[in-house]
Amino acid sequence: MKSEMKEKEEEISLCQALELFDSVISSSYSIQFFPNKWQLIRDKLEQLRCGLTAVADGNDFNINSELSILLQAAARTANEARVLAHRSSDESYNGGKLLLRSDLDVVTAKLELHIKQLTEVYASGIVRHSQAIILSRPSAGSSREDMRFYVKDLFSRLKIGDLEMRTRALAALNDILQEDEKYVRIVVAEMADGVSLLVRLLEAGDMGIAEEALLAVSAIAGFDAFRGALVTADAVVPLIQILETGSELGKERAAQALKKLTENSDNAWSVAAQGGVTTLLKICGDVDSSGELIRSACGILKSLSSVDEIKRFMLEEGAVPIFMRLSRSKEEVSQIQAIEFLAAIACGDDAIKEVVVKAGVVESLIKVLDPNSHYSSKAREAALRASDACCFSSSTSMNLLMASGFLHRVLFFLRNGEISVQESALKVASRLCGLSEEAKKAMGDAGFIPELAKLLDARSFEVRELAAEAICGMVSIQRNRRKFIQDDQNVNRILQLLNLEEKTVTKKFLLPALMSLVESSSGRKKIMASEYVKHLEKLAEADVTVAKKIVKKLSSNRFLSTLTGIWSS
Template sequence: MKEKEEEISLRRASELIDSSISSSYSIQLFPIKWQMIRNKLERLRSGLTTMGGGNDFNANSELNKLLRATASTAVEAQVLAHRCSEESYNGGKLLQRSDLDVIAAKVELHIKQLTEIYASGILRHPRAIVVSRPGAGSSHEDMRFYVKDLFSRLKIGDLEMRSRALAALNEILQEDESYARIAVAEMADGVGLLASLLEVGDEGIKEEALQAVSVIAGFDCYRGALVIAGVIAPLIQILESGSELAKEGAARALKKLTQNSDNAWSVTAQGGVTPLLKICGDDMSSGGLICSACGILKSLSSVDEIRRFMVEEGAVSVFVKLSRSKEEVFQIQAIEFLTTIACEDGAIKEKVVREGVVESLVQVLDPNSHYSSKAREVALGAIDAFCFSPPSSMNSLTASGFIDRILFFLRNGEISIQESALKVASRLCGLSEESKKAMGDAGLMPELVKLLDAGSFEVRELAAEAICSMVSVQRNRRRFIRQDRNVNRILQLLNPEEKSVTRKFLLAALMSLTESSSGRKKIMASEYVKHLEKLAEADVADAKKVVKKLHSNRFRSLLTGIWSL
């Protein structure tokens, strides 16, 4: 029975604190002081809750003494709240201010006493987390009570208790989003407490807190609360001076937070760009840390001003160097970042090329190298994005045997790489007559004709566009016409009943072929010229132009009846 009385005493003290807190919300005068008192009472109540379960109060006179003093102070605070809510306060504002300061000091003293009791070892908690974890299907109230208990221990517990509470918190956060919602939305200053734990001296506590922050940051709807709570500054501080494990945790959390572009300025304003670039340029940084840092910087670069600041801070040099790394994952990250910052900015494109990125890209495309399909796709995408505007980049590409490598992947590449190579080839065709000649000399046209039969409409259209561009050059026309299959295939694909191939570029290619007598002969000799005739009869403008061109020459008699002026 004695044990039951002590348990009620603890509950009674907590209830009195709750009542005093509730009584203070309606008071209009000195709101800041009352808020301070409420905060202190909340801390005291959390500490008392932590004492529950497993402690022998009958044997702890210090605890009993503290409970009685706490209950007395809570009653005084409630009485004071009622007096302050009246229209007049006996003694005036000066006395009222003084009484508030006295109550605040008493509560602070109780918190200090409770902390000293924990530090002295009087409390024994072989089972630090004494509230049972709710099972599957538990009520929201049970889940909330469990989370509240954990946060109470985080507020007032010693290092061991905090560590166990954080470990338990991380378990439930990873298993059920409901716990994250409770921690963020229903715990008073819950994320603020986690933010403060990022700055403690103990590395174990810091790493556990980092994990909790990272899990919560994985939910888009809670990222704003973390930023408001002030997690950005300590995360960046950890990047600068934390342990390697802590740096990785901080980088993971920041990567998630910066998926919201609104948070980019917060990271930059707190000085985050410089340590992130340092990590990417440091050969001693771990792989996970570098990848996360690259991801953060890529997210930050979506803001024009931040992107320019990165370039001023040396980002181009750092990432061009990283693109030469022996680790493919770093190369991919570096190339993707450079593509992002350079694709829409001519000045940055030129800087990237001057720093020597073209050599890195071409090396990735070496058929004899060990690179994966992913790396080659990324390299081709980078070339497509920013290697065609500065003349120096084109010179570097052609001098490096780039066209031969494009030809190799058109012939032998996996579908995804083949498509990427075709996009680059199509872009290359549109640059100059010299590039068209170089591609024809390298033997690209037969491969492009083969791709007219590809399963992808986009591939077929790109191939047709490239052929159209290349046969506009006389040397390529002659080469193309020599092979009967080429002309036949184009005419065959012009079947009016065939809906899967674009006619625009094929008809334009035929128009170029009619520039030579041999081209006109090949067209008229083909068994599929009837497809062209049917299109002309169907009033397809480009087909009519080709037929008119043929009609204007010595083959006029063969086409009588098709064309009417």
């Protein structure tokens, strides 16, 4: 009797309790029966262990403290779990399977109660949270188990910690999520309620906590494979709420997370269904919104516009005038985003193109393309792409564009632009050559031919390809052929590139261009006078159809004696 009383009086230390928790957790992994119940018990034991460790440093665990009472109760429950672990390992179940199942449920409920009590101790202010310790981050090359252990420790603190503890745990979590995808995968795939907990923290009521949680959510949203987990956890709702009522930093981070989420068009409806489109348009139309926030909002709306029904709703909500104002913004990044958005909604929809042009997009584009303005290369590229998307399919829009000096601006950047802008200008020139006879004539008169011919010598295969395509279109017009042939080097360039050994340039545009040139007497003369005509002959000998047709064209004239045997094959 005395020994029993003595045993009751003995108090287990924190260190002994933690060792007990570790022992039960470790031994439970080998149990094959009731695996789901044992996984739940392990999770709760780890949560308790982390929570008690977090408040250990500097706190009073004497026998009279509420914390010590909780520690003793948790240790007794852990002992019960250890006994159940032995029973679960014994196939006889020592009392029956149903009784064992019931006992496991009882232990689980007790552990849940202890966690709740520990949370209440935190809330009471009894413990000194400022001394609570965050475990050291695993070193590079640590095992998966060490990484998982660290993440579970952080989540335990997020669940039971006070404001300061949660803030510190979130900061540590964000560090690892930003640096290593493995940690993101652990949070999403191996933490039973990891994503749900982060989403709940967005609604915790404290904006500081929400701002830190937004970083974690944004890190997860950065991976296409994990975005579905955020949508399933209903992350969209609090993200939009923060966009509407959060702090400036909170709004920016919420917008960044939504931008990543909506890169997958499958998530577009989740945002639209929660009123996100209206909120985002309001942000873009608000002169007080930060540039960072507007940029992210523009990106989200651009992604959402890929869904026709959502795009129509945007138009009804006044998206075009909002973005037209932004396209004239003094902040270039927002201006670029606005131009790209207008191009995105106009692409493939003639009715919207007409609305955008009537709203004044041509004036905005011409302003950005003014060589005397101080816009960046990125802005020029966006304007060139948008001119194609918004204006090239309508003769009315094209006439307005041409009348505004568009061709001279394109030619300027073809001659003088940085490489990226020059390539964008070349793409536009190539597109224009396929639009109409009037466009080809206007380009010839403006002086495009010499610049396009020079680009046939460019290092870049794509540049040579686009230049060849543009020239092919240009020389289909008689007066452009005359301009092209006037320079002996132009014909030489084409023939030189027809070399069979030249593997880095396409011949699909060069041969049709030559076919146009042989329509004129001067063109035939220049071809026959070139030292590179042999390349054409070899192509004909190789049974290239267009080359054979060109040679036959030449053979029908006085050059018959020069070329023998080729066209008869």
